[in-house]
Amino acid sequence: xxxxxxxxxxxxxxxxxxxxxxxxxxxxxxxxxxxxxxxxxxxxxxxxxxxxxxxxxxxxxxxxxxxxxxxxxxxxxxxxxxxxxxxxxxxxxxxxxxxxxxxxxxxxxxxxxxxxxxxxxxxxxxxxxxxxxxxxxxxxxxxxxxxxxxxxxxxxxxxxxxxxxxxxxxxxxxxxxxxxxxxxxxxxxxxxxxxxxxxxxxxxxxxxxxxxxxxxxxxxxxxxxxxxxxxxxxxxxx
Amino acid sequence: xxxxxxxxxxxxxxxxxxxxxxxxxxxxxxxxxxxxxxxxxxxxxxxxxxxxxxxxxxxxxxxxxxxxxxxxxxxxxxxxxxxxxxxxxxxxxxxxxxxxxxxxxxxxxxxxxxxxxxxxxxxxxxxxxxxxxxxxxxxxxxxxxxxxxxxxxxxxxxxxxxxxxxxxxxxxxxxxxxxxxxxxxxxxxxxxxxxxxxxxxxxxxxxxxxxxxxxxxxxxxxxxxxxxxxxxxxxxxx
DNA sequence: GCGATGATTTTTGTATACAATAAGAGCATG
DNA sequence: CATGCTCTTATTGTATACAAAAATCATCGC
Numbered sequence: 001x002x003x004x005x006x007x008x009x010x011x012x013x014x015x016x017x018x019x020x021x022x023x024x025x026x027x028x029x030x031x032x033x034x035x036x037x038x039x040x041x042x043x044x045x046x047x048x049x050x051x052x053x054x055x056x057x058x059x060x061x062x063x064x065x066x067x068x069x070x071x072x073x074x075x076x077x078x079x080x081x082x083x084x085x086x087x088x089x090x091x092x093x094x095x096x097x098x099x100x101x102x103x104x105x106x107x108x109x110x111x112x113x114x115x116x117x118x119x120x121x122x123x124x125x126x127x128x129x130x131x132x133x134x135x136x137x138x139x140x141x142x143x144x145x146x147x148x149x150x151x152x153x154x155x156x157x158x159x160x161x162x163x164x165x166x167x168x169x170x171x172x173x174x175x176x177x178x179x180x181x182x183x184x185x186x187x188x189x190x191x192x193x194x195x196x197x198x199x200x201x202x203x204x205x206x207x208x209x210x211x212x213x214x215x216x217x218x219x220x221x222x223x224x225x226x227x228x229x230x231x232x233x234x235x236x237x238x
Numbered sequence: 239x240x241x242x243x244x245x246x247x248x249x250x251x252x253x254x255x256x257x258x259x260x261x262x263x264x265x266x267x268x269x270x271x272x273x274x275x276x277x278x279x280x281x282x283x284x285x286x287x288x289x290x291x292x293x294x295x296x297x298x299x300x301x302x303x304x305x306x307x308x309x310x311x312x313x314x315x316x317x318x319x320x321x322x323x324x325x326x327x328x329x330x331x332x333x334x335x336x337x338x339x340x341x342x343x344x345x346x347x348x349x350x351x352x353x354x355x356x357x358x359x360x361x362x363x364x365x366x367x368x369x370x371x372x373x374x375x376x377x378x379x380x381x382x383x384x385x386x387x388x389x390x391x392x393x394x395x396x397x398x399x400x401x402x403x404x405x406x407x408x409x410x411x412x413x414x415x416x417x418x419x420x421x422x423x424x425x426x427x428x429x430x431x432x433x434x435x436x437x438x439x440x441x442x443x444x445x446x447x448x449x450x451x452x453x454x455x456x457x458x459x460x461x462x463x464x465x466x467x468x469x470x471x472x473x474x475x476x
Numbered sequence: 477g478c479g480a481t482g483a484t485t486t487t488t489g490t491a492t493a494c495a496a497t498a499a500g501a502g503c504a505t506g
Numbered sequence: 507c508a509t510g511c512t513c514t515t516a517t518t519g520t521a522t523a524c525a526a527a528a529a530t531c532a533t534c535g536c
Contacts, residue, residue, distance in 0.1 A: 042486085042487065042488090043488070044488095052521090053520060054488090055521065056519085058488090062304075066301050066304035066305065067304065075488055075489075075526080075527045076527095077487065087393070090394045094392060094395050097339050097395070098335075156328045156329055156402075157335070160398065281517075290491090292491085294489085313496080313517080313518055314498070314499095315498095315516090315517065477536100478535105478536085479536090480534085480535085480536100481532105484529100484530080485529080485531085486528080486530080487526100488525105488526085488527075488528085489527085490523105490524090490525080491522105491523090491524085492523085492524105493522085494519105494521085494522105495518105495519080495521100496519070497516105497517080497519085498516085498518090499514105500513105500515075501513085503513100504509105504510090505510085506507105506508090
């Protein structure tokens with residue numbers, strides 16, 4: 001099979017290529033689901049695409065593995081992560097905790113400019129949804145959540161949330177019900193911005209948490225989806 | 239100055255040396271404060287100590303940097319991280335959130351064997367404190383918190399907590415009041431185990447959070463400690 | 477056709493060479 | 507004595523060569 005995604009990673013000659021740049025390019029490709037779960041990421045291929053040697057690619061892959069974006073097993077090619085159902089639930093639970101706290105901390109502490117920026121994103125998402133432009137709607141939706149992460153008063157929680165947003169994108173790509181066109185959840189984001197403006201911290205926290213819960217419920221997490229883990233059944237020590 | 243810490247990192251020839259092993263050795267050395275904040279970690283030196291080439295060291299350092307154990311700036315030697323006061327407060331706040339949730343999830347869900355194991359650790363800590371063996375007391379205290387992280391029903395939160403425990407150790411080494419012999423907080427750990435056994439989840443959460451708050455208050459986080467950040471004062475763009 | 481076996485190819489693991497950058501020592505000068 | 511300069515040294519950045527492991531593929535026997 002041809003590796004068509006290479007086109008999307010082609011380098012811009014005006015940019016300095018280093019591992020940081022490559023990490024961001026791959027992260028973004030995973031975030032926007034152009035690199036679906038389980039995609040193979042061979043070092044030499046990536047090296048040719050980005051025009052650098054394996055040393056640089058290797059560093060980038062190591063960092064991506066630390067961020068749980070890809071999985072690396074010894075002597076095997078790196079792949080885009082594909083969490084199982086149990087881990088998916090844990091990712092959502094962790095995100096509810098972290099993003100709920102971030103929303104609570106942010107509540108009442110955003111100035112007019114920031115609230116306007118959020119409002120613009122919310123309206124852009126709604127507009128994209130009405131136009132039926134799902135990729136653009138996803139992009140706006142992600143921008144809203146990233147805005148919370150980037151402006152979190154606690155930067156530790158901010159980067160944790162950034163990571164969890166990415167991992168959530170991966171599992172949504174994996175477990176989205178086939179028949180469902182969109183994961184749009186109506187006025188949830190608009191209500192969130194309103195609560196961040198005039199609401200109480202605990203209201204904002206609860207709203208974020210139920211919003212993420214609704215998102216999780218849109219997925220098909222019936223256990224049968226998962227490949228049977230023979231090792232856990234027969235107790236084989238890997 | 240001599241690099242005396244090398245002795246502590248000497249390799250055991252019966253163990254296979256790879257980047258995973260090196261990461262764990264360095265993490266443990268930082269955790270037990272044998273590698274204090276700002277310690278220089280040159281690649282060639284580490285390579286000689288562990289008997290491997292820079293390739294392996296480089297991979298280990300990249301992972302340690304992703305975990306915020308060390309900081310790497312371009313063309314400069316890696317150093318053990320030394321968070322400033324603001325980041326220290328954020329680390330504690332994040333840990334209160336995560337460890338509180340883990341304790342809440344664990345409450346009432348540990349079996350007798352696990353509660354006994356925790357109880358043994360608590361008594362060992364108390365014993366070490368009475369003997370005045372502070373290094374051993376710290377070791378036991380860390381073991382208690384790591385036990386919570388390792389047994390968290392949510393593995394995502396578990397690894398987040400593991401990281402935060404390490405980062406907390408770093409800032410304690412940095413900001414411990416010079417006159418203070420110990421950070422022992424009396425019966426806090428014993429009460430925690432009791433709450434995990436018979437208490438309500440929210441009680442366990444609150445107890446963990448106040449425990450961590452007490453620990454933070456033991457530190458000297460007066461802002462004057464921090465080096466003045468000239469860039470932020472004069473608005474220089476780095 | 478199906479499965480096993482062995483050769484070939486692909487891919488990663490590690491070491492090393494060389495370039496580029498930063499840090500430090502020594503020295504001259506005001 | 508402090509300051510600025512140059513040269514040397516220490517250290518990281520990158521590419522590449524070779525070894526080791528895994529995956530692939532063709533072949534053979536049944």
